[in-house]
Amino acid sequence: MKIVVLIKQVPDTYGERKLTSEGLVDRDASDAIIDEISERALEVALQRKDSDKATEVVVLSMGPAEAKDALRKALSMGADAAFHVLDDALVASDIGWTATTLAAAIRHIGDVDLVIAGDATTDGRGGVVPAMIAEHLGLSHLAAVDGLEIGAAVSGSQATESGSRTVHAPLPAIVSITESADEARFPNFKGIMTAKRKPLTVVSLADLGVDPSFPELARSVIVSTAERPPREGGRKVVDEGNAAAELVEFLASQRLISAGSAKGV
Amino acid sequence: MTTPALSRRDLEFLLYEWLDIESLTQRERFAEHSRETFDAVLELSAEIATKHFATHNKAGDQTEPYMDEEGRVVLIPEIGAALQVLAEAGLVAASFDEELGGMQLPITVARACMTWLQAANAATSSYPLLAFANANLLAAHGTPEQVAEWAVPVIEGRYFGTMALSEPDAGSSLGDLTTTGHPQEDGTYRLTGTKMWISGGDHELGENIVHLVLARTPDAPAGVKGLSLFIVPKWLHDADGAPAERNDVTLAGLNHKMGNRGTTNTLLNFGEGRFTPGGKAGAVGYLLGERHQGLTYMFHMMNEARIGVGALATALGYAGYRQAVDYAKVRRQGRALGEKDPATPPIAIIGHADVRRMLLEQKAYVEGALALVLYSSKLVDEERTATDDAERRDATLLLDILTPITKSWPSQWGLRANDLAIQVHGGYGYTRDFDVEQFYRDNRLNPIHEGSHGVQGLDLLGRKVTMHGGAALELLLGRMLATVERAASVGGDAAEQGRMLRASVERIRETTQRLWGQGDPALALANSSVYLEAVGHVVVAWLWLEQRLAAGEKEGDFYEGKRRAASFFFGWELPKTNAQFDLLDSLDRTTLDMQPAWF
Ligand SMILES: Cc1cc2nc3c(=O)[nH]c(=O)nc-3n(C[C@H](O)[C@H](O)[C@H](O)COP(=O)(O)OP(=O)(O)OC[C@H]3O[C@@H](n4cnc5c(N)ncnc54)[C@H](O)[C@@H]3O)c2cc1C
Numbered sequence: 001m002k003i004v005v006l007i008k009q010v011p012d013t014y015g016e017r018k019l020t021s022e023g024l025v026d027r028d029a030s031d032a033i034i035d036e037i038s039e040r041a042l043e044v045a046l047q048r049k050d051s052d053k054a055t056e057v058v059v060l061s062m063g064p065a066e067a068k069d070a071l072r073k074a075l076s077m078g079a080d081a082a083f084h085v086l087d088d089a090l091v092a093s094d095i096g097w098t099a100t101t102l103a104a105a106i107r108h109i110g111d112v113d114l115v116i117a118g119d120a121t122t123d124g125r126g127g128v129v130p131a132m133i134a135e136h137l138g139l140s141h142l143a144a145v146d147g148l149e150i151g152a153a154v155s156g157s158q159a160t161e162s163g164s165r166t167v168h169a170p171l172p173a174i175v176s177i178t179e180s181a182d183e184a185r186f187p188n189f190k191g192i193m194t195a196k197r198k199p200l201t202v203v204s205l206a207d208l209g210v211d212p213s214f215p216e217l218a219r220s221v222i223v224s225t226a227e228r229p230p231r232e233g234g235r236k237v238v239d240e241g242n243a244a245a246e247l248v249e250f251l252a253s254q255r256l257i258s259a260g261s262a263k264g265v
Numbered sequence: 266m267t268t269p270a271l272s273r274r275d276l277e278f279l280l281y282e283w284l285d286i287e288s289l290t291q292r293e294r295f296a297e298h299s300r301e302t303f304d305a306v307l308e309l310s311a312e313i314a315t316k317h318f319a320t321h322n323k324a325g326d327q328t329e330p331y332m333d334e335e336g337r338v339v340l341i342p343e344i345g346a347a348l349q350v351l352a353e354a355g356l357v358a359a360s361f362d363e364e365l366g367g368m369q370l371p372i373t374v375a376r377a378c379m380t381w382l383q384a385a386n387a388a389t390s391s392y393p394l395l396a397f398a399n400a401n402l403l404a405a406h407g408t409p410e411q412v413a414e415w416a417v418p419v420i421e422g423r424y425f426g427t428m429a430l431s432e433p434d435a436g437s438s439l440g441d442l443t444t445t446g447h448p449q450e451d452g453t454y455r456l457t458g459t460k461m462w463i464s465g466g467d468h469e470l471g472e473n474i475v476h477l478v479l480a481r482t483p484d485a486p487a488g489v490k491g492l493s494l495f496i497v498p499k500w501l502h503d504a505d506g507a508p509a510e511r512n513d514v515t516l517a518g519l520n521h522k523m524g525n526r527g528t529t530n531t532l533l534n535f536g537e538g539r540f541t542p543g544g545k546a547g548a549v550g551y552l553l554g555e556r557h558q559g560l561t562y563m564f565h566m567m568n569e570a571r572i573g574v575g576a577l578a579t580a581l582g583y584a585g586y587r588q589a590v591d592y593a594k595v596r597r598q599g600r601a602l603g604e605k606d607p608a609t610p611p612i613a614i615i616g617h618a619d620v621r622r623m624l625l626e627q628k629a630y631v632e633g634a635l636a637l638v639l640y641s642s643k644l645v646d647e648e649r650t651a652t653d654d655a656e657r658r659d660a661t662l663l664l665d666i667l668t669p670i671t672k673s674w675p676s677q678w679g680l681r682a683n684d685l686a687i688q689v690h691g692g693y694g695y696t697r698d699f700d701v702e703q704f705y706r707d708n709r710l711n712p713i714h715e716g717s718h719g720v721q722g723l724d725l726l727g728r729k730v731t732m733h734g735g736a737a738l739e740l741l742l743g744r745m746l747a748t749v750e751r752a753a754s755v756g757g758d759a760a761e762q763g764r765m766l767r768a769s770v771e772r773i774r775e776t777t778q779r780l781w782g783q784g785d786p787a788l789a790l791a792n793s794s795v796y797l798e799a800v801g802h803v804v805v806a807w808l809w810l811e812q813r814l815a816a817g818e819k820e821g822d823f824y825e826g827k828r829r830a831a832s833f834f835f836g837w838e839l840p841k842t843n844a845q846f847d848l849l850d851s852l853d854r855t856t857l858d859m860q861p862a863w864f
Binding site for chain 2: 014028069073076192193
């Protein structure tokens with residue numbers, strides 16, 4: 001079975017995350033790391049590989065030159081091969097361009113049984129790239145799955161408003177996993193040394209047969225950006241005998257509890 | 266999210282932009298490595314440090330190890346879990362030879378990796394660091410059988426190790442050790458005696474503990490020349506090499522320390538008769554190398570061990586500095602000078618010049634100390650992999666003279682940085698709700714152990730400066746002057762700093778001649794701690810100039826920060842040494858003449 005895992009390199013959540021004047025992620029402002037959700041997606045694939053040695057895990061990333069570090073790390077954790085889509089024309093891609101490109105890369109890799117991705121990245125938080133890739137490639141798609149089981153088909157559960165439901169899909173498929181997936185393993189030293197010998201293929205849009213002008217594909221552009229306003233002072237509730245009622249009123253006003261459930265107090 | 270304890274950016278700058286660590290990959294020993302493998306292990310260490318070490322730093326401090334009813338040491342479980350992760354990652358083994366299961370990682374990179382762990386959790390990091398030092402010594406001087414039996418399991422992370430030198434009545438003065446190894450007919454020894462302060466001396470973290478014990482044989486000459494080194498395992502092996510029988514090493518008590526509480530610190534009795542291996546009392550020990558060479562072997566590893574202490578002190582200073590910077594950016598208090606309107610919101614305290622002074626001091630100390638630790642570590646790599654004798658000799662000489670400074674300077678100024686980090690936090694820094702008071706307590710150990718501050722002063726002035734007719738000192742001063750030349754060709758502030766450094770180099774030369782030229786060693790050495798501190802400051806000024814040159818005119822906040830810190834060190838710190846050199850030049854007798862009755 002061949003599994004492709006989508007990897008994104010993002011700014012470390014510790015650092016100050018900034019945008020450039022063009023509204024792009026300022027990559028100099030903080031350390032770049034593999035998105036934690038991508039690592040978890042990789043962990044799901046690697047666990048499958050642990051139990052079935054015939055599994056081939058390929059990691060795929062679209063990003064600037066530094067993204068190769070994220071791919072190398074994935075290789076040292078245990079992935080077998082890496083693909084890096086690197087092309088100047090991709091600077092300032094939106095979700096549509098990204099999904100088109102990744103779909104073309106998956107087609108290029110070929111014979112893929114399963115694509116695993118995180119449900120949403122920590123920087124973009126779009127959460128729709130997997131669904132768009134499914135559409136491009138005609139794959140079945142399970143979004144935001146907990147407890148993914150991989151066999152002749154894929155299955156798991158999805159949280160709903162009121163509970164959860166079990167879902168399954170035939171292969172080939174693309175699945176996005178959630179933060180409930182296991183935390184990723186660390187690479188070990190042996191893995192780091194062997195990663196150097198694993199293939200990391202760099203491909204351009206031309207290699208993938210994608211027209212860099214993305215004809216007939218609308219693209220969102222950033223018109224302006226604004227800094228998040230500074231946090232305002234909170235509200236203090238002083239207990240003068242009616243603090244409970246005040247708290248309930250506050251929580252209800254923020255819609256953190258429904259007014260109905262507040263009635264009993 | 267918590268503040269990372271070190272800065273990846275600074276490490277990258279020091280390792281690649283300044284020390285050009287990548288050039289080591291041209292050496293045969295490191296041929297399999299590349300920038301990529303270095304980056305990967307550094308990132309791995311940072312991650313393990315952040316996710317598994319920093320997370321229980323406070324818990325390990327608050328819940329001290331204790332002995333249960335059966336006399337076993339109980340530690341918080343997070344320590345064992347973190348060490349398990351570390352063993353699986355293979356980091357302890359990293360710099361060992363491939364035959365021993367290692368990866369031949371340069372010591373400089375391994376040091377940077379370990380510094381991450383030290384910064385995140387000083388106490389927990391002691392276990393792998395002691396294990397490393399122990400296996401290193403065994404691998405260097407053991408027979409192949411001893412290495413396979415006792416070092417390899419330590420390298421693999423299954424066993425732990427200690428260095429058992431100190432005794433209740435003999436700490437700085439190892440010549441007075443009394444623990445004795447009695448030879449047996451089968452070639453083994455039985456040890457009797459008491460060792461004090463032994464870090465990691467007992468716990469249940471691994472399958473076994475390998476003590477390396479400094480002791481004398483009954484026939485040995487008095488003093489340090491009579492010391493031998495013994496391998497004394499907690500559990501003796503059966504014929505298959507598995508831990509089987511309890512050796513006669515008992516835990517007599519745990520010391521209750523000011524800091525580093527997660528590291529057990531023990532009073533160990535050897536041969537008290539609680540256990541009777543092979544039917545009789547006495548701790549079974551195996552001689553390592555030759556008899557009476559124990560201290561020589563220890564000294565062999567001393568440079569690395571002392572750099573390790575400097576690294577620990579640096580790491581703790583660094584961790585405090587980073588928290589102080591973050592705190593100063595969010596704590597709002599007071600208004601800018603000249604802002605009279607009380608209705609304006611208070612500013613972040615980093616807006617106050619005096620707070621920035623405290624942060625600058627910390628930056629200058631901890632980044633200077635890190636540069637010193639990595640520079641010395643690179644000398645270890647150069648010594649180890651030199652291709653010609655001249656290079657090896659130079660590396661050895663420089664390492665010998667820099668070691669007392671690399672141990673003591675960070676221990677003194679890293680601690681001062683922690684003091685300032687508390688100050689930046691104000692009253693909050695004095696509470697246990699923040700980490701900075703713990704960093705201070707943890708760091709207070711470093712001027713004491715592994716040769717106290719005073720002992721380092723004696724070592725530098727009494728031995729290192731005079732050895733080989735002063736060759737090491739001349740070599741060091743020559744390196745400094747070479748930097749001065751480079752700075753002169755750059756011009757501007759760097760050249761000005763170079764001129765100041767040249768003057769300091771002259772002062773070191775003159776003062777050293779004056780101290781040793783007057784004929785009385787007791788007078789020369791009376792103020793050796795002052796000498797140590799003055800020379801230490803000049804060395805770090807030199808390394809700041811090196812950093813200044815490596816930063817060049819590159820743009821960005823990071824490089825601007827380096828340039829400003831260099832000029833701070835030259836403007837505020839280096840001039841302090843003039844008073845110290847003046848005092849030394851005056852051949853001041855105050856401390857010599859002071860009588861016990863006058864206190
Ligand atoms: C937390 C901790 C962990 C330790 N871990 C270990 C370990 O794992 N293994 C181990 O073997 N030891 C260990 N030690 C022991 C440590 O190395 C000793 O404490 C240290 O060597 C100092 O010895 P001492 O405590 O006996 O002090 P002393 O030797 O009594 O020194 C007291 C003071 O006198 C000064 N002094 C002593 N002699 C001279 C001199 N000749 N000239 C000038 N001044 C002098 C010293 O500088 C010091 O200020 C540890 C100590 C501590 C506190």
